[in-house]
Amino acid sequence: MQPETTTPPRPAHMGDVAVLPPGALPEARPATSARELAADFTRGIWRENAVFKQMLGLCPSLAVTTSAVNGMAMGLATLVVVAMSNASVSAVRNLIPGSVRIPAFVVIIATFVTVVDLTMNAFAHELHKTLGLFIPLIVVNCIVLGRADAFACKRPLPRAVCDGLGAGTGFTLALVVLGSVRELVGFGTVFGVSVFGAAYPPFLLFILPPGAFIVMGLMLAGVNRLQSRMGG
Amino acid sequence: MAGELALIAVSAMLVNNFVLARFLGVCPFLGVSRKTESALGMGAAVMFVMTVASLVTWLIQRLVLVPFHLEYLQTITYILVIAALVQLVEMVVQKTSPVLYQALGIFLPLITTNCAILGVAILVQQKAYGFLETLTFAMAASAGFGLALVLLAGIRESLELAFVPKAFQGNAIVLVAAGMLSLAFMGFSGLVRG
Numbered sequence: 204m205q206p207e208t209t210t211p212p213r214p215a216h217m218g219d220v221a222v223l224p225p226g227a228l229p230e231a232r233p234a235t236s237a238r239e240l241a242a243d244f245t246r247g248i249w250r251e252n253a254v255f256k257q258m259l260g261l262c263p264s265l266a267v268t269t270s271a272v273n274g275m276a277m278g279l280a281t282l283v284v285v286a287m288s289n290a291s292v293s294a295v296r297n298l299i300p301g302s303v304r305i306p307a308f309v310v311i312i313a314t315f316v317t318v319v320d321l322t323m324n325a326f327a328h329e330l331h332k333t334l335g336l337f338i339p340l341i342v343v344n345c346i347v348l349g350r351a352d353a354f355a356c357k358r359p360l361p362r363a364v365c366d367g368l369g370a371g372t373g374f375t376l377a378l379v380v381l382g383s384v385r386e387l388v389g390f391g392t393v394f395g396v397s398v399f400g401a402a403y404p405p406f407l408l409f410i411l412p413p414g415a416f417i418v419m420g421l422m423l424a425g426v427n428r429l430q431s432r433m434g435g
Numbered sequence: 436m437a438g439e440l441a442l443i444a445v446s447a448m449l450v451n452n453f454v455l456a457r458f459l460g461v462c463p464f465l466g467v468s469r470k471t472e473s474a475l476g477m478g479a480a481v482m483f484v485m486t487v488a489s490l491v492t493w494l495i496q497r498l499v500l501v502p503f504h505l506e507y508l509q510t511i512t513y514i515l516v517i518a519a520l521v522q523l524v525e526m527v528v529q530k531t532s533p534v535l536y537q538a539l540g541i542f543l544p545l546i547t548t549n550c551a552i553l554g555v556a557i558l559v560q561q562k563a564y565g566f567l568e569t570l571t572f573a574m575a576a577s578a579g580f581g582l583a584l585v586l587l588a589g590i591r592e593s594l595e596l597a598f599v600p601k602a603f604q605g606n607a608i609v610l611v612a613a614g615m616l617s618l619a620f621m622g623f624s625g626l627v628r629g
Contacts, residue, residue: 258465261461262462263458265461266457306515306518310511313510313514316510317507317508317510317511320510336561339509339510339557340550340554342510343548343553345462348548408618412458413455413617414614415458415614416610416613416614417610419610420614421607423610424602424607427604427605431601431602
């Protein structure tokens with residue numbers, strides 16, 4: 204930690220991560236504590252997991268999770284978009300009038316989606332072809348707009364980025380879990396590595412569209428059960 | 436030509452049903468399928484907006500984006516056009532037909548974030564459809580969406596009276612039911628090749 208001469212002394216437990224310029228953010232506290240950032244990050248992973256707890260972003264979760272790799276690629280693409288759009292929305296939050304904020308957010312999000320779309324097409328062409336339509340459709344993923352409108356447009360930049368990273372990680376984990384289960388039952392492999400041996404007969408139902416709905420339903424039931432066990 | 440259009444219609448409506456096979460528009464599919472009447476209203480609103488939106492984006496692609504080599508702006512342009520269009524449709528319907536507004540009103544704002552609308556607009560470009568083909572595709576796709584929505588609403592209304600294990604209550608059982616519905620729709624896959 205760098206000693207700062209201009210900032211007032213803080214309690215020892217607050218590890219400083221970012222020291223914001225004084226006077227720049229009237230509604231924010233002078234600095235954001237590491238604990239707050241960690242809380243912003245972890246909230247999206249389990250307690251407010253977008254897919255399992257809030258039922259947001261279901262279209263890509265069901266469509267691309269035919270294998271663990273596809274789920275992970277889709278999750279990471281969304282993670283990049285949600286983190287970058289959260290950062291931009293937070294950076295310009297004092298410039299956007301409230302009445303036009305949604306169209307403004309949509310333009311910001313669509314810009315990053317286009318960046319991710321073109322980048323993936325250039326450097327991961329095969330993956331881009333598999334995910335196809337669902338890369339441009341990140342634009343209408345409720346998670347991205349939801350985080351921008353509910354969190355990033357009222358918070359300082361570091362917290363907005365951590366929140367975006369958390370929501371994106373939670374989404375990626377959900378997709379990897381869904382993809383792994385479908386791939387395991389459907390083909391007997393996880394990330395392309397054989398688990399049940401070569402003699403495993405493919406169980407195509409789980410790879411085909413109905414399998415996505417059924418696996419997702421069973422997993423939600425599992426989450427419900429877990430929650431009632433934990434006394435939630 | 437007519438045969439080709441019929442093929443597109445059957446394929447978009449039944450074989451590659453937007454919700455059950457392509458997973459476009461799953462959020463409203465689960466959100467607005469509690470009652471058959473609201474499912475019908477949502478289906479009609481989607482049909483209206485989807486048809487208009489796909490034709491308008493088709494024209495914009497042909498008349499603006501391609502001549503000026505701006506294809507990379509496709510995603511941004513489409514989503515803005517769709518959002519503006521939904522607003523416009525809402526205002527026009529409110530002014531001209533209060534009855535229709537009563538029926539569709541609450542569903543219209545929800546449609547902007549329905550990925551099926553943007554999905555149709557992009558798919559039409561990927562498949563390089565002409566004007567008539569676009570019209571057929573959009574109408575059939577939205578009819579298929581409405582059909583799936585109404586069917587699921589019917590299932591959910593009967594589920595209200597059934598015994599459901601505690602862990603499955605809520606969305607879990609609905610997803611499993613949607614899976615069964617999707618399984619039933621796979622029976623159509625022999626109808627059209629490709």
